[in-house]
Amino acid sequence: MTHPLTWQQAGQSDDKLREFFMPALVDLGASIIIQDASHNYLFVTNLPESWAVEKFSAPSDEVLFGAEVAAKLLTLKKGMTEPGRKGHIEVTIGAEDVYEFRVQAVEFEKGGIHLVTTIVDRSEERHRERLLRALLREVSHRSKNLLAIIQSIALQTARYSGSLDLFLHKFRGRLYSLSQSQDLITDSSWRGAYLFELVQQQTEKYLPDNRHLIRMSGDNVLLTPNASLHVGLALHELVVNAVSHGSILRSHNAINVTSLRSHTNGHECLEVVWDEALDHVNGSAVDHEALKSHFGSTVLERVVPASVNGKAQYVISDERISYRLTFPLEGAAE
Template identity: 80%
Template sequence: MHPLTWQQAGQSDDTLREFFVPALVDLGASIIIQDAGRNYLFVTNLPEIWAIEHVATPSDVSLFGDEVAAKLGTLKEGITEAGSKGHIEIAIGTEQVYEFRVQAVGFAKGGVHLVTTIIDRSEERHRERLLRALLREVSHRSKNLLAIIQSIALQTARYSGSLELFLHKFRGRLYSLSQSQDLITDSSWRGAYFFELVQQQTEKYLPENKHLVRVHGDNVLLTPNASLHLGLALHELIVNAVSHGSLLRSGRVINVACTRTELNGHDALEIVWDEVLDASLKSEDEEALKAHFGSTVLERVVPASVNGKAHYAISNDRISYRLVFPLESGGE
């Protein structure tokens, strides 16, 4: 006996064997017992795809068909001595997977027999496929995110006159990405809703004046890619509004809208940022707003990333930003 088993004195293996089969069947296992000549002696609990009702004399071929029987035959040829075992997996279609586990068992009467258990691995393999797909998706998105960070670092350095200014701007932009990524992660990688994205990107800079940014229109679920880049655009716009504009001085509300529209005959989204300026904004301030990385993000990086078109305009009395992009590229 196996050192980790216990059996009451006087009980035979034959008596206990009567309990083993029901226990295995209850666990969902199918069981086949064959003699040394591979003649079927016992078969029970086969999966529904292998019907046994109309089979007069069970065999590997009559039960499983020629292809599966050939694979089982090859496996069983190497299992001849008591204690030897082997297994194969059989895929039926694209969804069902069954594991055949074969072992040679020595009986006191009748010599070596083959015991085959069949276990449904379909759900397990399905989870493994989903996990592999998820890991590939995470790897793909991580590479995209790293590429965005690299681009931000290079462009921020190009428009920063000092290390201190670079660090200040770069940290802000990284924080913007991380906030958008949190929304994406919370939605199981589906993306971020536009209203929540605006709120998240602006409330940090207006902790006591959240009412100064009013969002309206269609609360569309943006794709992960659009969420990251639109989040970055919103970050640049709110930073400009707080740093260079007259938002806090005038208390005038910034209107942000998301509207379903058309672009070249296809469904599209139109994002509009409308900020009314205080009359005290000077011409040099207007130039400062345009001559830095923020305008590059708004006019080039973001529209290119979502296959759209953008218009960024600064005048004496307002700042407006309009982005239109195909719905399939950025939302649903």
């Protein structure tokens, strides 16, 4: 808020000080017009380029700004017959340029009422406002999508949980996975997340001292926000499965995550492969049914591929667990 204090040195002439005001206003980018009570032009300077008329004999609102803007200004100025009256209008030129006309009635010691108009370029300000509105709409849209994903996960987790404690444990892990992916998306200004960063982020919580056991190779693609959330969820299920049922911590066999771009039916696609070798101690066998009889397999085989318009293969054998996800790369970038 600007403090209303005004001070001037004793003996300084008001007329002399006003000589400095005009250059200061022009330096700030303001265009200035002074008219008498009959709307005759007395002074005009620093007009925006949109109305920079090179030659004119008798300036007027219509000559300078055209009939449409002149009509709006006339309506605004008609009621300004008393000092202190103010008003403003905004004028849009083309698709991007926005100017504010601020008019006020000022009473001079000599000459009575005059109209002082300043024209301020609001183009950048309005552009930022449009971007902000678009961003808010995008945030609202993505928030609704995220809430829908959370609701689906909650319902399906409850369906495959035998107790409240098990539900809370599974649901919290999946919710954490979504929040981690969302952090990467937000950090990239909503562009998405790079695949290798997504892999690292989704696995390091469960293998904090064994990050070297996740080996990544291939194309590090920037995934769309939607693909980032769902691929992140698939990675979460795979690493939780590896820690809970696999032998990664016992054998220290590295899990290989590879990605490869390809072209299929005129579309650029990405194939992501999770390859996990199993190690059997004392001849123990892999319980295939146990590995597949939970919500994780539903996520991997149905939810994720459907959400990214792709297809998946989830294969469990005595020797290894393999997950192969292929999907189109709409909007992906290097």
